[in-house]
Amino acid sequence: MRIRALPFTLLLLFTTTATRQLLAQQETEEPQFTRETTPAPEISPSYQVCAAFELKPDSPIERNCQSLAQLATAGRWKEAKPLAEKLALEVPSNGVGSYWVGLMELQAGNTLSAFRQLDTALSLSPNVFWVHLNLGLCYALLRQYALFEKEMQWVMNKHPSQPLPYYYLGRHYAKTREDTDKGLALLQRAVNLNPADFRARYHLGYLFELKDRLGEAKAEYQQSFEGAMAYRSSYSWPLQGLARLCLQEANLAEALRYARKAVGLDPKLSENELLLARIYLQLGETDLAIASLEHAVGLDPSDPAPHYLLSRAYSQMKRSKEAEQSLAMYAEVKAAYGN
Amino acid sequence: METRGLRFWSAALLALLVPKLAWSANVEAYVIEPKPPQAQSREEFKAYLDMAQAQDPQKSIDLATRFVQQFSHSEFLAQVYRLKMHGYRSLGDAEKTIEAGEKARTANPFDVDTLLTLASVLPGHGADTDVEKTLERAEVYANRALQELSGLKASRAVSLSDWRAFLRRMKASAYESLGVVAFKREQYPESVKSFELCIQENPVAEGSQFFRLGVAYQYTGQKDRAIAALERAVAIGPEIVRAKARVQLEELQGTKP
Numbered sequence: 001m002r003i004r005a006l007p008f009t010l011l012l013l014f015t016t017t018a019t020r021q022l023l024a025q026q027e028t029e030e031p032q033f034t035r036e037t038t039p040a041p042e043i044s045p046s047y048q049v050c051a052a053f054e055l056k057p058d059s060p061i062e063r064n065c066q067s068l069a070q071l072a073t074a075g076r077w078k079e080a081k082p083l084a085e086k087l088a089l090e091v092p093s094n095g096v097g098s099y100w101v102g103l104m105e106l107q108a109g110n111t112l113s114a115f116r117q118l119d120t121a122l123s124l125s126p127n128v129f130w131v132h133l134n135l136g137l138c139y140a141l142l143r144q145y146a147l148f149e150k151e152m153q154w155v156m157n158k159h160p161s162q163p164l165p166y167y168y169l170g171r172h173y174a175k176t177r178e179d180t181d182k183g184l185a186l187l188q189r190a191v192n193l194n195p196a197d198f199r200a201r202y203h204l205g206y207l208f209e210l211k212d213r214l215g216e217a218k219a220e221y222q223q224s225f226e227g228a229m230a231y232r233s234s235y236s237w238p239l240q241g242l243a244r245l246c247l248q249e250a251n252l253a254e255a256l257r258y259a260r261k262a263v264g265l266d267p268k269l270s271e272n273e274l275l276l277a278r279i280y281l282q283l284g285e286t287d288l289a290i291a292s293l294e295h296a297v298g299l300d301p302s303d304p305a306p307h308y309l310l311s312r313a314y315s316q317m318k319r320s321k322e323a324e325q326s327l328a329m330y331a332e333v334k335a336a337y338g339n
Numbered sequence: 340m341e342t343r344g345l346r347f348w349s350a351a352l353l354a355l356l357v358p359k360l361a362w363s364a365n366v367e368a369y370v371i372e373p374k375p376p377q378a379q380s381r382e383e384f385k386a387y388l389d390m391a392q393a394q395d396p397q398k399s400i401d402l403a404t405r406f407v408q409q410f411s412h413s414e415f416l417a418q419v420y421r422l423k424m425h426g427y428r429s430l431g432d433a434e435k436t437i438e439a440g441e442k443a444r445t446a447n448p449f450d451v452d453t454l455l456t457l458a459s460v461l462p463g464h465g466a467d468t469d470v471e472k473t474l475e476r477a478e479v480y481a482n483r484a485l486q487e488l489s490g491l492k493a494s495r496a497v498s499l500s501d502w503r504a505f506l507r508r509m510k511a512s513a514y515e516s517l518g519v520v521a522f523k524r525e526q527y528p529e530s531v532k533s534f535e536l537c538i539q540e541n542p543v544a545e546g547s548q549f550f551r552l553g554v555a556y557q558y559t560g561q562k563d564r565a566i567a568a569l570e571r572a573v574a575i576g577p578e579i580v581r582a583k584a585r586v587q588l589e590e591l592q593g594t595k596p
Contacts, residue, residue: 112388144377145377146379147378302495335489336493337493
């Protein structure tokens with residue numbers, strides 16, 4: 001029997017999620033799980049920002065901006081915030097301060113505040129592509145897709161060599177608009193413009209996988225993983241992709257190796273545990289599967305898939321009461337949050 | 340039942356109408372719309388956010404009025420009228436709450452928040468000539484809200500326990516409205532059933548709901564239960580409910596053999 005399933009992914013808007021749909025041999029009637037997770041937006045602070053706002057080179061303002069870029073790039077957002085607020089007061093006619101405050105709000109998950117700040121930045125500095133890009137991200141997070149697309153188009157028209165709008169739009173087309181072909185073309189462009197973008201590579205690989213172009217999918221996953229390693233990132237999605245491809249080839253040992261590696265790299269990602277559990281179930285390691293599934297439930301209580309698989313695993317173990325409870329939870333979680 | 344007494348009790352019930360709709364403040368944060376309305380311009384989106392974030396109900400109403408004038412074909416119209424409806428409700432203007440609510444319902448006939456708000460406000464504010472028509476509307480809206488509730492989807496930021504509580508509060512609100520409709524139709528046993536369901540569903544005990552149940556019990560001749568429910572109303576409050584429940588209790592206990 002073919003073990004192919006519809007791995008699934010792509011973020012809400014922009015975050016990844018992984019495959020819910022690996023149909024294990026013994027799970028042919030398993031419902032389709034197609035929901036995705038909503039990880040934090042992938043913000044890209046950059047040293048180029050200060051130049052884009054046309055600050056006087058080597059001025060105190062420009063130096064403050066560079067310090068902010070440094071702190072943001074290092075992920076030291078809390079330290080950066082007062083500096084950004086100070087910058088906004090020091091140069092009220094330039095959008096640079098509001099831009100940085102907006103980016104920090106975005107990073108903190110305060111999307112509406114981020115939108116207000118970035119909107120102010122756009123009014124003050126209407127031609128800075130970083131502002132358009134991150135304002136576009138805010139729109140996407142606020143599910144204002146028409147405005148998101150407009151912002152990405154603006155950046156693509158003015159700065160055709162910038163890869164990020166292709167990346168964001170590619171994911172948007174593949175997921176929200178369900179246009180895999182267009183998503184694929186956009187992600188290919190993003191990868192051509194920035195071959196080191198391991199996230200874009202993963203998503204490109206995923207779309208190849210959806211289209212059954214498995215060789216190309218594998219190549220992208222491998223390059224994505226290598227890219228993530230080069231940046232010492234804990235981005236584990238390409239390992240999941242590789243594990244799925246191994247499952248399709250019925251290579252359970254290799255699938256298990258990749259899935260374990262994914263969990264090791266990012267133990268807080270519920271999809272990693274879920275995939276590992278599916279492999280354990282196929283190997284008949286029901287106890288280990290149950291442990292992984294329980295962990296997955298703890299990591300993401302809004303995902304119905306682990307509850308469903310738990311009910312099957314408990315049934316196999318003749319633990320009928322727990323099986324019933326898990327099935328009831330599956331139904332409730334699915335009704336509340338969808339697949 | 341004595342006509343004078345009925346009028347008195349009905350008036351007492353109506354005085355407590357326009358309940359606080361405790362779930363209402365959470366709708367935007369808890370519920371994920373499958374197809375969110377799309378703004379076509381930055382200005383339209385900002386105008387909507389300005390209104391949605393306004394703290395002062397009158398300001399929210401004014402911004403809503405301006406929004407409708409400026410963006411008459413906006414996909415946000417259902418939301419805008421809904422915010423306007425809540426603005427008027429906060430100001431205690433039932434007629435305008437209904438007017439804005441009906442516009443919101445026309446724009447989106449399945450919006451549970453709008454349906455429940457209308458169902459809760461309508462029974463006390465229909466013109467005398469078409470009371471039954473008004474009650475029928477309230478009943479239809481409450482029942483439709485109960486149907487639509489099962490299709491609502493939660494934001495993943497909301498825990499399952501909070502979501503359960505949210506849904507139960509909404510259900511309680513629908514049953515409360517159905518109880519009031521039945522009471523006004525003098526269908527007291529039905530009224531008792533609905534108020535009992537309301538209290539059973541509501542995860543947070545509300546004094547006004549116990550008060551209503553107490554009154555409905557009395558109309559079905561269940562004096563002891565009426566006293567117990569009114570005593571709960573006194574215990575829970577708030578003060579306006581407490582005061583009314585005390586008056587009813589005194590009357591009830593005064594007539595005890």
